[in-house]
Amino acid sequence: MTYKAVVIGGGPGGYVAAIRIAQLGGKVAVVEKDKLGGTCLNRGCIPTKSLIAAVDKLKTVEEAAEFGIEVGKPVIDFGKVQARKADVVEKLVGGINFLFKKNKVKLFNGTAKIKAPGVVEVENNGENQELHCENIVIATGSSPALIKSLGYNGTTVITSDEALQLTEVPKSMLIIGAGVIGCEFAHIYGSLGTEITMVEAAPSILALQDKDISRRMQTIFKKKKYSIKTNVTIKKIEEVESGIQAELENGDIINAEKALISIGRTLNIKNIGLEKLGVELGQRGQIVVNDKMQTNIKGIYAIGDVVMKYQLAHVASAQGIVVAENIMGKQSTMDYSAVPSCVFTSPEIASVGMTEQQVKDKGIPVTAGKFNFMANGKALSMGEGEGFVKVVTNSKTDVVLGVHIIGPHASDLIAEATLAVKNGLTAKNLAATIHAHPTLAEAIMEATENVHGISIHG
Structure with missing residues (x-):
């Protein structure tokens, strides 16, 4: 056959x-x-x-x-x-x-x-x-990627695979790597009462996100009493009676019940x-x-x-x-111009297209518009006013080059933004589209209005 x-x-x-x-x-x-x-x-x-x-x-x-x-x-x-x-x-x-x-x-x-x-x-x-x-x-x-020097053993030093199978909520957890996986597990176990410490080699958590997004998420995590250490790496991890003891390159010592390695795949x-x-x-x-x-x-x-x-x-x-x-004989090619990505923290994060810094690095004239969910009626009614929508455009053409959202249902809202980036729509196109009221999607409309400084509620 x-x-x-x-x-x-x-x-x-x-x-x-x-x-x-x-x-x-x-x-x-x-x-x-x-x-x-x-x-x-x-x-x-x-x-x-x-x-x-x-x-x-x-x-x-x-x-x-x-x-x-x-x-x-x-x-x-x-x-x-x-x-x-x-x-x-x-x-x-x-x-x-x-x-x-x-x-x-x-x-x-x-x-x-x-x-x-x-x-x-x-x-x-x-x-x-x-x-x-x-x-x-x-x-x-x-x-999941492993670093042997970190002492992975599947019990006290674990990866996301084992983190999903824990039978009890740990009292404390050291999360090595503060990318998407690390942040989602910080949200999960931190919400269940685990004391969270995050160690990240990059200058910030979620380093690939737009800087405004990563800064806001870091602030939110700190409000939740998560300890966040950036620009530092782990020197070694040892098993101790209470779980693990980690020594950082800067000499700091961290004790926790579990260590989660989330450094990529x-x-x-x-x-x-x-x-x-x-x-x-x-x-x-x-x-x-x-x-x-x-x-x-x-x-x-x-x-x-x-x-x-x-x-x-x-x-x-x-x-x-x-x-x-x-x-099957058709002519088909991949187009990566509008790939949405989501981080399921609280609040959620979702992005599509280029960050403001990436646009600047390409030498493209940039204008960004931002709208806070605190000024959105639906978000306030839900008790979810934390976060914002940021729209990044080409200053000369008004074409939307990127949209970055931190806030309620960001993973659902990014669909409209992805359609806009995929089809080369302008900020004016989005701003001129009537959005139902009261909805979270109005924040996208107002952020695009804000590109031109005419947001009604911003």
Whole structure:
């Protein structure tokens, strides 16, 4: 049996690619060594959002008195929180299995190795099977990055994988790395009562965000009594009776029950046959692809984290669709001009396009407009007035080059901004669009008005 394509990896890139190939009439197989859904569904996006949903409910109860609703002190049953998370994940994994059957996608459980172009060997419990195909799609994803000197052991020194499986809320946690993953876990466990200390080598937390956003989030975290140490690295971590003891390069000592390593991710590309095939790799070890997601070897494609364009589930899915269309004879290319990214803290953060500094670095004349949620009727009614919308434009053309939001439902609001950046809309285009009242989206309208200094409420 020859397949139109064999997809290695059933994450948000791989399973989407496979389903689209099947929808377009191709016979397709997926090889997955674990559960369908990949990191995103099983150890990333979905389980973290389930835990965040729980702490958001906790916040609602804790703040109920401000709305005139008296309730008793909430009691956290962390076992039930974790059980609900597992249930959500199980339902979504089951959903992908259903979609595979519906679209006649063949699933092989096991570890894949590319023996030659068009030949994939699947090993499962010591038994090997060869799959023959016209095309191969590498969608093997990534795993949490580890620094051996930090003493990772999976119990007191952990990664995000173990942080999602804890059976008890730690009394204290040292978070190494204050990027997206570190900040989301700070929000989760800090909200549950864990004493949080964050150590970041960069000058600020969320260093890739617009500076105004990262500064505001750092201020919010400090108000929550999180200890934040930037511009410093960990020298060593030792196990002690109470958990761990970390020594920083500046000599500071930190004691905590757990240490969470959240310094990024490493690519899952070892032992899948790339070296023998001569697949080109980049300086950071990533698989090099063109805008059609093709490698330098005919009939072999790569998508998702392994190509290191953006390590985001929705980008992997978009790449999967591009791959599927190219395999099935259509001409499709990736466009990274408007990629939204979200941080599910409280308040949420969402961004699309360039930061103000990136625009300046390119020598483009820049004008930014900002509007605070404190002046938005819906936000105040919700008790969520913290944060703002910032719109970055080209001063000469008025085209929106970036939008950065910190505030309530930022991850939902960014969709309008992404559409604007994708289609080259101007600030005046957005400002002239009637937005329903009272809604959070009005903050985007007012921020674009503020680009020209005519915001009514700003």
